Amino acid sequence: MHPLPLEGIRIADFTNVYAGPYGTMMLADFGAEVIRVESLQYFPSTTRGTTPRPSKALMATGSRLVVAYPGLDPGDKPWNRHAMFNCHARNKLSMTVNLRTPEGIDIVKRLVQCSDAVVDNYSAGVMDRLGLSYDVLKAWKSDIVVMQMPAFGLSGPYMKTQAFGIGVEGPCGFTALRGYADDPEHRHVPSVVHMDAASGPGSAFALLTALHYRDRTGEGQFIEFAQAENMLPHLGAYFLDTQMNQRVYGPMGNHHPHMAPHNVYPCREPDTWIAIAVADDTEWQALGQALDWPAWVLDDRFHTATGRLQYQDELDSALADWTRQWTPLEAAQRLQAHRVSAGPVLSVADAYSDAHLRARGFFETVTHPEAGTHEYPGMLWHMSHTLAHIRTPPCCLGEHNAYVYCDLLGYSTEEIDAFTEAGHIGDTYVEAQPSASA
Amino acid sequence: MSPHALDDLLILDLTHYIAGPYCTKRLADYGARVIKIERPDGGDPCRRFGPFPDDTPHPEKSGLFLHLNTNKESLTLNLKSLRGRQIFFKLLTHADVVVESFHPRVMRQLQLDYPLLRRVKPSIVMTSISNFGQTGPYRDWRAQDLTLYAMGGEMYSSGATNRDPLQQAPGLTLYQGGAMAAAATMVAVFGARRHQVGQHIDLSLFETQVGSMDRRLTNLVAYQYNGASPAPEDPKPVGVMPSGVYRCKDGFVDIRTNIRWWERLVNMMEMPELNDDPRFGTEDARLNPAHREAFLKQFEDWLMRHSRQNIMRKAQQARLPATAVNTPEEVLTDPHFVERHSFVDIEHPVAGTWKFPGAPFRLERTPWQIRQPAPLLGQHTEAVLQELLKFSNADIQELRDCHII
Numbered sequence: 001m002h003p004l005p006l007e008g009i010r011i012a013d014f015t016n017v018y019a020g021p022y023g024t025m026m027l028a029d030f031g032a033e034v035i036r037v038e039s040l041q042y043f044p045s046t047t048r049g050t051t052p053r054p055s056k057a058l059m060a061t062g063s064r065l066v067v068a069y070p071g072l073d074p075g076d077k078p079w080n081r082h083a084m085f086n087c088h089a090r091n092k093l094s095m096t097v098n099l100r101t102p103e104g105i106d107i108v109k110r111l112v113q114c115s116d117a118v119v120d121n122y123s124a125g126v127m128d129r130l131g132l133s134y135d136v137l138k139a140w141k142s143d144i145v146v147m148q149m150p151a152f153g154l155s156g157p158y159m160k161t162q163a164f165g166i167g168v169e170g171p172c173g174f175t176a177l178r179g180y181a182d183d184p185e186h187r188h189v190p191s192v193v194h195m196d197a198a199s200g201p202g203s204a205f206a207l208l209t210a211l212h213y214r215d216r217t218g219e220g221q222f223i224e225f226a227q228a229e230n231m232l233p234h235l236g237a238y239f240l241d242t243q244m245n246q247r248v249y250g251p252m253g254n255h256h257p258h259m260a261p262h263n264v265y266p267c268r269e270p271d272t273w274i275a276i277a278v279a280d281d282t283e284w285q286a287l288g289q290a291l292d293w294p295a296w297v298l299d300d301r302f303h304t305a306t307g308r309l310q311y312q313d314e315l316d317s318a319l320a321d322w323t324r325q326w327t328p329l330e331a332a333q334r335l336q337a338h339r340v341s342a343g344p345v346l347s348v349a350d351a352y353s354d355a356h357l358r359a360r361g362f363f364e365t366v367t368h369p370e371a372g373t374h375e376y377p378g379m380l381w382h383m384s385h386t387l388a389h390i391r392t393p394p395c396c397l398g399e400h401n402a403y404v405y406c407d408l409l410g411y412s413t414e415e416i417d418a419f420t421e422a423g424h425i426g427d428t429y430v431e432a433q434p435s436a437s438a
Numbered sequence: 439m440s441p442h443a444l445d446d447l448l449i450l451d452l453t454h455y456i457a458g459p460y461c462t463k464r465l466a467d468y469g470a471r472v473i474k475i476e477r478p479d480g481g482d483p484c485r486r487f488g489p490f491p492d493d494t495p496h497p498e499k500s501g502l503f504l505h506l507n508t509n510k511e512s513l514t515l516n517l518k519s520l521r522g523r524q525i526f527f528k529l530l531t532h533a534d535v536v537v538e539s540f541h542p543r544v545m546r547q548l549q550l551d552y553p554l555l556r557r558v559k560p561s562i563v564m565t566s567i568s569n570f571g572q573t574g575p576y577r578d579w580r581a582q583d584l585t586l587y588a589m590g591g592e593m594y595s596s597g598a599t600n601r602d603p604l605q606q607a608p609g610l611t612l613y614q615g616g617a618m619a620a621a622a623t624m625v626a627v628f629g630a631r632r633h634q635v636g637q638h639i640d641l642s643l644f645e646t647q648v649g650s651m652d653r654r655l656t657n658l659v660a661y662q663y664n665g666a667s668p669a670p671e672d673p674k675p676v677g678v679m680p681s682g683v684y685r686c687k688d689g690f691v692d693i694r695t696n697i698r699w700w701e702r703l704v705n706m707m708e709m710p711e712l713n714d715d716p717r718f719g720t721e722d723a724r725l726n727p728a729h730r731e732a733f734l735k736q737f738e739d740w741l742m743r744h745s746r747q748n749i750m751r752k753a754q755q756a757r758l759p760a761t762a763v764n765t766p767e768e769v770l771t772d773p774h775f776v777e778r779h780s781f782v783d784i785e786h787p788v789a790g791t792w793k794f795p796g797a798p799f800r801l802e803r804t805p806w807q808i809r810q811p812a813p814l815l816g817q818h819t820e821a822v823l824q825e826l827l828k829f830s831n832a833d834i835q836e837l838r839d840c841h842i843i
Binding site for chain 1: 460572583584592594614620625626629637638644646653660661690767777794
């Protein structure tokens with residue numbers, strides 16, 4: 001079999017939470033050696049769980065993100081068993097080092113000197129303050145590619161703004177364009193955001209673009225990946241419409257500026273839904289046929305797109321009466337048989353029994369040394385001449401210290417013992433270690 | 439002009455609408471030579487989608503088309519004709535990548551499918567973007583952004599308690615798919631360059647959604663781990679602490695606080711007297727939901743006296759996450775994006791000058807650059823055929839007469 005496309009590329013991965021790790025996941029999946037640089041002294045926010053060792057009281061809250069361990073059991077080393085980490089950490093390696101010591105920086109230097117790229121998604125300035133600025137890294141390896149992923153960039157009034165994903169979406173226009181039509185005050189705020197979904201592929205593309213140039217010319221470079229700016233192109237049409245027509249967009253529920261009907265409709269069982277989108281007159285005729293021409297479909301007002309847009313509340317109500325007869329899949333199959341765009345709103349549980357995802361081999365069974373055997377979402381695209389799959393399970397904290405320190409960085413046994421003694425090398429967070437007995 | 443990272447790549451672009459063109463836009467904007475092959479009668483259907491200036495349709499003035507097709511050349515070619523196909527294969531010998539976003543049947547019907555392309559150019563990278571992939575039970579299903587988000591995306595857990603789940607801004611799944619396709623294409627380019635292995639990439643917008651971050655992937659694994667399958671749910675308020683979107687003097691802000699940040703909140707509002715109020719003075723009092731309305735009244739009054747920018751500044755000083763909720767119009771004039779030149783003016787010979795989103799990321803040595811605006815339909819047909827295939831003027835005229843180009 002052919003080598004994986006990115007084999008031979010080594011990335012020193014300082015990313016945390018979601019956006020950064022999602023990008024490096026794609027690179028690891030297709031052969032890059034992605035080495036997570038982690039610290040026993042520092043439990044990063046929302047990465048390997050919400051806290052190293054959740055208390056019983058915390059687990060009792062049942063809060064979705066807190067309790068995402070196998071069997072609701074944090075286990076011996078909870079940081080190796082959390083869904084939010086294990087969903088992206090496959091095919092990656094983990095080393096530990098204390099970055100806040102000169103010795104630790106020396107170790108990182110050796111790693112950088114045999115790496116092709118360094119990536120982080122800390123807030124602006126953090127890597128620089130750690131002593132790992134681009135200038136420093138470039139002095140260690142002149143052709144290194146370095147990518148920083150601050151939320152708003154490395155300049156400008158918002159450079160130091162603290163924000164979670166939703167906080168970045170607000171200034172970029174995403175929040176204003178999302179909401180229930182009967183909620184002009186934005187009382188309901190979406191907790192699901194686009195930023196990580198965009199930053200993943202965007203950052204993978206950015207890194208490969210810079211590495212491609214380096215392969216051609218021998219020149220590395222610095223990449224400033226401002227996550228806010230990576231997302232702005234995704235709202236292109238809205239920015240043009242406001243300039244060209246001064247059009248004001250408010251929350252539109254599940255409606256669309258040009259298409260109607262376009263909504264999510266209730267199905268037979270409670271909390272089941274189907275999404276239907278009719279793009280043009282041809283599809284409208286197809287819908288009529290799928291529904292077997294009930295009287296309301298023949299109403300003159302619905303004959304044109306303009307009419308359907310104008311009277312779409314009535315349209316939605318009538319269509320909902322039809323969808324309530326079926327399960328989401330039944331309704332979708334009937335509509336698709338007549339060439340109407342429709343799809344069930346699939347829950348997480350539904351995804352695992354979806355016939356298409358199964359046929360496509362989307363899920364892979366993986367045995368993790370500490371989390372057990374489960375199915376995991378697999379590769380994000382297929383390649384004809386590359387058999388990409390989950391080669392190694394999500395990495396445990398410090399799992400590859402021996403490989404990195406000994407094989408890769410060439411430290412002696414004595415040096416490795418000293419590093420272990422000094423707290424660089426290990427597999428347990430300091431704050432989760434049992435306190436020394438008296 | 440600065441050097442371009444990808445200017446050694448020549449890409450034949452058969453895509454249309456949003457997802458495919460966004461993929462090739464990313465490549466073109468960092469230097470790849472993208473030859474957009476459009477059908478002679480009308481070209482990319484996106485040319486007929488608005489927004490248009492003054493809502494007046496014109497095939498060279500679609501704001502969406504202008505945005506998605508920067509830096510590309512347009513060649514009109516009738517791929518259904520034998521000679522059109524022959525021209526395509528001649529162009530293929532110069533190409534590194536072919537990107538297409540047709541329904542899976544189409545390339546085979548055109549006799550331009552991967553096995554044939556590979557025979558002509560073994561190292562070719564072909565990226566196929568489709569709704570559900572090249573295979574599978576839903577392969578022939580029609581889709582729109584909404585249905586892809588519903589089926590694959592995080593829609594099931596997005597929305598308020600006990601009502602219909604909620605979409606995101608229309609179009610995002612298509613852009614996400616395009617961005618993923620650009621990354622996938624570069625992965626394959628590496629394989630072709632380093633290991634001399636061409637590839638056919640099969641990218642499905644549905645699977646891009648199923649494998650999305652943050653919730654989908656996390657929730658898929660959490661379900662395996664503990665059976666959790668979350669439904670839409672409004673976050674539960676914690677005592678008096680504000681968290682969400684609130685109206686202020688000149689619009690809306692999004693602010694997130696938690697119980698540990700009370701002092702920061704008091705500092706931001708510059709109202710230390712709140713600590714003397716028995717309803718808010720102790721943590722227990724603050725955790726009491728009965729006091730929430732009273733506190734929010736004061737909070738909302740304070741917000742109504744301050745602008746979005748002012749609130750952001752004060753929140754930053756107090757170390758609280760609070761950001762402006764901008765409408766698209768407000769994004770264009772936001773001081774941060776203005777200072778950073780996040781939007782750029784692009785002049786187009788027919789549509790005029792408009793502001794467009796600029797660089798998605800900044801490469802220091804090989805920056806994002808606009809070399810040319812979106813092309814007119816067929817604008818580069820002659821030039822490309824002369825340059826790459828050495829056609830004469832007579833050849834080209836004959837092709838026009840036969841409606842091949």
